[in-house]
Amino acid sequence: MTQHTEVAVIGGGQAGLAAGYHLRRQGLDFVILDADAAPGGAWQHLWDSLHLFSPAEHSSLPGRLMPAQPGQTYPGARHVVDYLTDYEKRYDLPVRHGTRVEAVRRDGSRLVVEADTGIWRAKAVISATGSWSRPFLPAAPGRPVFTGxxxxxxxxxxxxxxxxxxxxxxxxxxxxxxxxxxxxxxxxxxxxxxxxxxxxxLPDDIDGRALFDVATARRRALDTGSSDTGGVASLGxxxxxxxxxxxxxxxxxxxxxxxxxxxxxxxxxxxxxxxxxxxxxxCTGFRPALSHLAPLNLRGPRGHMLTDGTRARGEPRLHLLGYGDWTGPASATLIGVGRPARDAAREIAHLLRS
Known part of the structure; x- marks a missing residue:
């Protein structure tokens, strides 16, 4: 079955939900396609003891503050899942859970989003799949022979x-x-x-609040041609x-x-x-989960997909959101994804109305 929408958002975690919030504010028709069967994004798969780096009030998506978790300065992963679940319901975001996107292709004036549950024809696409589904394992000597x-x-x-x-x-x-x-x-x-x-x-008094400010300051410096401050990496x-x-x-x-x-x-x-x-x-990190975008042939040097802000170079109808600083300062964090999500929604609205 083929369906039509103005914007297809791929991924229903924090980045996808932030995108949905701002797309609605722009009055656009959209759908959010999420591979997980339940709300919560990657947070529902994290280890039991994991806690945020920042207090709840500094870990919120646009439009709704995360409530504090009783007895915890830094909320746990389960609390974040509950918050994202409530956020999705509160704003009545059209999330199609259990829908895995396999490919995005060009077809004239539309981008065709092929999922395991059907096909969506969209005027624009926001890819917000993150990296959790693509863990990186190094080719360490002896790894194949280890029997543990x-x-x-x-x-x-x-x-x-x-x-x-x-x-x-x-x-x-x-x-x-x-x-x-x-x-x-x-x-x-x-x-x-x-x-x-x-x-x-990092110094003990630094948490996610300070890290967000440092990452934002670095991006502003780079955008204005000032010296690179080194960002978060300069601190630890x-x-x-x-x-x-x-x-x-x-x-x-x-x-x-x-x-x-x-x-x-x-x-x-x-x-x-x-x-x-x-x-x-x-604990060797992740790579962006972008295999669904391979048919668009947008990979640049070393396989990196080049962007201007969140917009993909070579395909103005595609935006990448939440993959790290290259798609917005601290955009892989709860508090950091709101601003690039807003900018992406505004750009898409301008593109579709021009």
Missing amino acids: RQLHTVNYRRPADFAGQRVVVVGGGNSGAQIAADLALDEHVEVTWVTQHPPRF DIVAVPPVRAARDAGLLTAKPMFARLTADGARWDGGSHTTVDAVVW
Whole structure:
């Protein structure tokens, strides 16, 4: 079955919902196609102990403040899912859950969105699929021969799943530090945290509020031709959320250098030392989930899709939202996605009415 709409939004997580809010304010007809069976985006798949970097009032989508979570300064992932579910209902956003988009193609004046439930013909498309569905695993020496359990951040849930085991956590970013801390604070798990470079903790008084301001200031500097401030990366890599701080201050979160290779039963470091390992958790990041856009042939150098703001170069009817700073300052965050979503909706409205 083929259906028609002015705008098709691909992805019903925080970026897709923010897009829907602003498209409605522009008076446009739109649909949001989301692969997940339930609301909440990637937040419904995150590990049990995960909390936001910022208080609720600084973690909101446009139009509605996130309510505080009782007893928590930094809300947990389940609270975010409840907030996104309520947001979707409150604004009566037309989200088609359980609809996986497979391809977007050109067909004259329309973009054809091919999904597993049918076809949508749209005048414009906003891709807001994020990166959670595309975890990155490095080609580490010995990874194929390791006989223990290997999993990525996307598969981690709780320390109880590793009771009595020796676990290596790989990765020097926020996910690596938080999962290593989660395991280290459990007396039933023996954890080794390894990083490619020495971990850089941000000052304890910096949370998501400050990070958003720093990212925004950097984008403004770049847009006006001023010197690059370095943004968030100039401050550090790891936000010292309470569990990370607790593990660090207890001496449980000291990183070792990256191992040289995995063996059948563990990890070996330069110099010959060897540790027996039951499981490896790869906290090695993600790549943007953009395979559905491949038929448009918009990849630039090194496979990167070039944009002006959120608008794709080479296809003015396509906007990319929520993939990181290259589609708007802090656009992969709850508080940061509102502004680029507003700009994308305005540009699309202007394009369709001109």
